[in-house]
Amino acid sequence: MELSSEDSLRLNVMLANSVAVRIDEGSNVVYCLSESGTEARVQLNPNCRPDQYIRRVRELLSSSVLGSPGGYPVFLKRWTRMGQASGGRLGDLLMLGEPEAVIAVSGASSLTDDLARRAWWAMPNSDNARRMLRRKPVVEGEMGKVLAEFLLEFLPFEQEPRDIIESVILVLQPGLISQEQRMEIWERGRQKNVFTVGFLHAQPDELPDQKAARPDFEQYRERLEDLIARDNKLAVLLHKTMSGAGQTFMDTCIKVLKKPANQDVVVSFLGAVEGYFSDIRLSAYHFEDVVSIIAQADQALNGTSSDMPITTELQDLIGTCPELAPEIRSMIILAHVGEPIIRPIFAHTDSVGSVMRRKIEPVSKPLLAEFENLRSV
Numbered sequence: 140m141e142l143s144s145e146d147s148l149r150l151n152v153m154l155a156n157s158v159a160v161r162i163d164e165g166s167n168v169v170y171c172l173s174e175s176g177t178e179a180r181v182q183l184n185p186n187c188r189p190d191q192y193i194r195r196v197r198e199l200l201s202s203s204v205l206g207s208p209g210g211y212p213v214f215l216k217r218w219t220r221m222g223q224a225s226g227g228r229l230g231d232l233l234m235l236g237e238p239e240a241v242i243a244v245s246g247a248s249s250l251t252d253d254l255a256r257r258a259w260w261a262m263p264n265s266d267n268a269r270r271m272l273r274r275k276p277v278v279e280g281e282m283g284k285v286l287a288e289f290l291l292e293f294l295p296f297e298q299e300p301r302d303i304i305e306s307v308i309l310v311l312q313p314g315l316i317s318q319e320q321r322m323e324i325w326e327r328g329r330q331k332n333v334f335t336v337g338f339l340h341a342q343p344d345e346l347p348d349q350k351a352a353r354p355d356f357e358q359y360r361e362r363l364e365d366l367i368a369r370d371n372k373l374a375v376l377l378h379k380t381m382s383g384a385g386q387t388f389m390d391t392c393i394k395v396l397k398k399p400a401n402q403d404v405v406v407s408f409l410g411a412v413e414g415y416f417s418d419i420r421l422s423a424y425h426f427e428d429v430v431s432i433i434a435q436a437d438q439a440l441n442g443t444s445s446d447m448p449i450t451t452e453l454q455d456l457i458g459t460c461p462e463l464a465p466e467i468r469s470m471i472i473l474a475h476v477g478e479p480i481i482r483p484i485f486a487h488t489d490s491v492g493s494v495m496r497r498k499i500e501p502v503s504k505p506l507l508a509e510f511e512n513l514r515s516v
Contacts, residue, residue: 142186142195149181150196154203154234159257162236164193169236172260197236204234233257246270252280259286265293265302272309279314287315294324300333300403307337322347332395333404339395339411343388344379350386353514362459372418373456376470377463380513388415389514396503396510401491405499406478412506416474421447425479429472429505432480436471440464447471469509476506 141147150169154160157171157179167183185192201207229247232240233254241262244254255277258267268286271277277286287310297303307324310316325347328335338346359381366374379385392412399405421439424446426432438444440457453471457464481502488498496503 142192142199143184146181146183146196147199150199151203153179153181154200157234158230159233159261160200160236161261162193162196164189167192169196172257178260200235204231229254230257233261238262242267242270246273248274250274251276252282255280255282255286263289265290265297265306269302269305269309272312272315278312283312283315287312291316291320291324294327300401301407303333304337304340304403304407307334308341311337311341331400332398333400335391335395336404336407336411339388339391339408340414343411343415344384346384346387346391348387349383350390352383353381353386356381359460359463366455366459369455371452371455373452373467373470374459376416376419377456377460377466380466380470386514389510393507393510393514396507399496399499402481402485402489402495405481405495406485409476409478409481412473413475413477416470418474419470420474421450421453421471422475425477426475427479427483429476429480429502432472432475433505436468436475439471440468447475466513469512472509473506473513 142150153169153171156173158174159172161170161172162168163170167185167189169181169183171179171181173179183192183196229244229249232244241258244250245258245262245267247254250258250271255271255274258271259282268290271282272286272290277283290306290310294303294306297306310324311321324334325338328338360378363374363378363381367378380389392408395404395408399408421444422435426435435444435447439447439449439453442449453467456467460467481499484499484502488495490498
């Protein structure tokens, strides 16, 4: 059975002037968005079961747009959700009335601000907002602030910690939210440090509530800056950790590590720490426990490590600032942390809260000591 002649005619007329289509299956309505931004609607008149009729509507849309009634190949769901959809026909996918097609467009690497506008009209939800805010043209376009505002308003309703963290990271991109809104998110982190972890990823050097530099910062500043002028990455990072911005990062890390709420927070936190110290990694190997990292770091400082070979930069820094050898050691240890060191623990427990915090003490206690060492004199 075909679509009713009235529905078929009205849909074809609307398609000729539309750039996106959305189907409300519950109320049997097809909405179309024009290039100018106006919205039109067609109230369907099913002549068979509603689900069968909607399927025929999608076949009509697909035939008109793609030349085939097959519609969007939903078997490509995983591929397109990873941002692999590309090419010059992304706009056509938004004409199919298929949710998966909209998801494919919102995650496409070649997404433009205009396509983001259409995709947002077709399917406005937090997942799509996050996908689109990963693309620079969208962040810098008109849709950037629209999507960021939506994610801000939706933050209190997010259930998954990883989604909260990513939303915070994305909205903190330059130019999307006001300073007042930024501070509101930061304040939420005082009760739920999942928000704070987003800041550690997005703005590690520009955290709110800046602390003073270490008292001995001026004592070593000149020597460190001489090494920095020679592109010594270890000296750059040590200089930064001793500055006010670095001390704020260390202080914030200590607060998060003392009371993480769940496993997602711990994993993301370790990723933020790894990113902060990544420039001074001595080994590409991902260690699976803190004890091994500490042992190799000690051997590296003695020039006897096979996994962390000593570098000229490390030798120069120790030779210039031998009194700071403990801080250099702490930086090297923290540079080699990451999700692998917590994996053996989380592989055997799904605990959260205080129970989880007790179980991760073999990881958290040594790391807290290293952060404290970088923070204190």
